[in-house]
Amino acid sequence: MDPRIREHAEVIVDHSIDLSEGDNLVIDAHPQAADLVTALHEFAADRGANPLVVQDRLGERFRRAYLRNRDEFETPSHIEALYEEMDAYIAIKGSDNVTETSDVDPETTAAYQQSQQPLLNERLSKTWCLTQYPAPANAQLAQTSTEGYENFVWDAVLKDWDAVREHQAQMVEILDPADEVRIVSGETTDVTMSVTGNETLNDYGEKNLPGGEVFTAPVPDSVEGEVLFDKPLYHQGREVTDVFLRFEDGEVVEHSAGKxxxxxxxxxSTDDGASRLGELGIGMNRDIDQFSYNMLFDEKMGDTVHMAVGRSYDETVGEDNEQNESAVHVDMIVDMSEDSFIEVDGEVVQRNGTFIFEDGFED
Incomplete structure (x- = not known):
């Protein structure tokens, strides 16, 4: 076993979820990640935890078979009971075919996701971590060799996360007390939103591993303007490119995509909340230096901003503010490296990817 796999497992159990004696741990993993699951079991045994492996959310082959033969769904109470009893949840991304569900009808997928919403809510209420195993199919999607992708993943995961936290805290200090944020990129993106009363979180490798962003929730009805997401995304096994959204009173009133x-x-169209923004995130991890068609990494890239339509995270919504509820949460990315700026309460705090607290901002 590559020694970096055990290092990866150790970061998960010690840094990301702080696994403790007696914890009931659910590990949701594709079979491609068997080595990492094995290492996690070794650490779980050492810490006196109780691991259980499922292959639910990430088992795309049998998910495809199920969704292509059924079009009405209900929330499975036995899975909900499992999540109610668990203390911690680890989801490990990995695939042997990243396009496995590409021929599932989107309406069927949307109906299925709505039925799973209570399960998602229960998972998110517990200690959780989402991470990546460097499987060959994911390397192929990233257009790199298997060894190159392994190096990419573990270089991004095995970091000094305390140093990351300190660096990103400077952006949290700017965004957390703010009222209004404006994002401008070229002539295709100019969007404003209120974040008044909402919390800005510092993602330094806990719930998402790798980390490398700060993020918050827009006030749902405050978003105004237009956005061209010039980075593609992979969703439901298909590539979506050049997504354009125009917002009025917080709602998408016009949309298009190149593919x-x-x-x-x-x-x-999934539900009422799917046409509103649930997240604004600012990528700050410059060690993620290549686009990989994997949002877990791509949204953390330095010199980017991402916005997600759909569900907002509980922790980002202030006590007196409305939470955007949805069965979906789909992130999309804007390149901010050129002819771009982020403005917070009328002050430019990032210009062409460089933050106000970094050298070169005034250049």
């Missing part, structure tokens, strides 16, 4: 626009339409 698979029908999938984008289905996402936005």
């Amino acid at each position: 698979n626009e029908d999938l984008l339409t289905e996402v936005l």
